[in-house]
Amino acid sequence: MGQIVRRSQATRTPKRLFQRYARIAGEHVATGAMRGRDLGGSILQGSGSYVAGLVGLRGLRLALNTSVAVLVLSLPFAATAASRASSAPATLTATAYTATDAARAQTAARGAISGSRSPVTVAAEGARPIQEVTIHDGDTLATMANYYDVSAEAIAFASGISDASTLHIGEKLVIPPAEGALYTVTDTDTVESVASRFKVDPSVIMSYNRLYFEPEHFAPGQLIFVRGAALPSLRYASASAQILAGPRQQNASNARIGSLSWPVAGVITQYFWSGHTGVDLAAPYGTGIGASDDGVVSATGWVAVGGIRVCVDHASGLTTCYYHTSAVYVSVGQQVSRGQIIAAIGLTGVTTGPHVHWECKRGEQFLNCLGV
DSSP states (O other), rough: OOOOOGGGGGSSSSHHHHHHHHHHHHHHHHHOOOOOOOOHHHHHHHHHHHHHHHHHHHHHHHHHHHHHHHHHHHHHHHHHHHHHHHHOOOOOOOOOOOOOSSSSSSOOOOOOOEEEETOOOOOOOOOOEEEEEEEOTOOOOOOOOOHHTHHHHHHHHHOOBBBGGGGOOTTEEOOOOEEEEEEETTOOOHHHHHHHHHHHHHHHHHHHHHTTGGGGGGTTOOEEEEEEOOOEEEEEEEEOOSSOTTOOHHHHOOOSSSSOOSSSSOOOEEETTTTBBBEEEOTTOOOOEOOOOEEEEEEEETTTTTTTEEEEEEEGEEEEEEEEEEEEETTOOOOOTTTTTTEEEOOOSOOSSSSEEEEEEEEEEEEEGGGG
């Protein structure tokens, strides 16, 4: 009865000591985790309160809503980028431009095109086609130039004409796409030499004819367009020669033919009287103004009130002037024939509508043009 019994659970062994210390360490870790969670919650709550205090509750909601909206809007872009990354690049096919309004002068063959390039050319905005028109009764080189909004020199150069007196009804005229020179490239030409000939910058030729991208268009035999080119002046071989067989064309002579012809088939809006030195004839803007008789151009250019004007000296000391024009097609010293288009109806100077102020003088005395 007096024997002492030793209990195994009370015996200190290394195993039991390790278990005890592991349990104590686990309790400390759990306690620290709970304290950290409480601290994080406090920090989050404090930072939210701080931000809410700075921008207010509405501002915080706005920021959250904005973030969500940005995220939603970015999703399609992300999907597109992923799709592109996972698929092969698509082959691009140019759309053929089949309209006749070509981007540049291209009546001649283009020549060989590299197999690695697309033969399709996109038309430039604002470009007009090269046109071929037939001269009819009543047409003149000047009226055609006025109608197509280019100079007579541009049409003459494009048509290979150096003397306007050799043209006749039924002939063909080539109308360039704009003011400039239609030019066929030769074997010895370079962009710089052509630019020098027409007094333009080489970039003008390169840009309009797309030579930066298609240099093969500047090949011998190719037709190019030089915009704004300096063109040779148009020559009239003789005053007696017919210009374009238009109406009221008469043979020039030293003596006046007779009563003056009206410069334009317009409507008289004001007659000649003591307070008005000429006759006003209204007509649509741009209508050609014909010389009232044979003579020599004595003055052109801008004057006060009258705007752009042209004056012609006739036989017997008579001078006719045409005011408010939009353009003048002749130069001082040039001989003109009765009915030849010398200017166009305009609105320059002091005027209330498109018309020509037709004025006649002999010496310093104004005359009524309708009675001369």
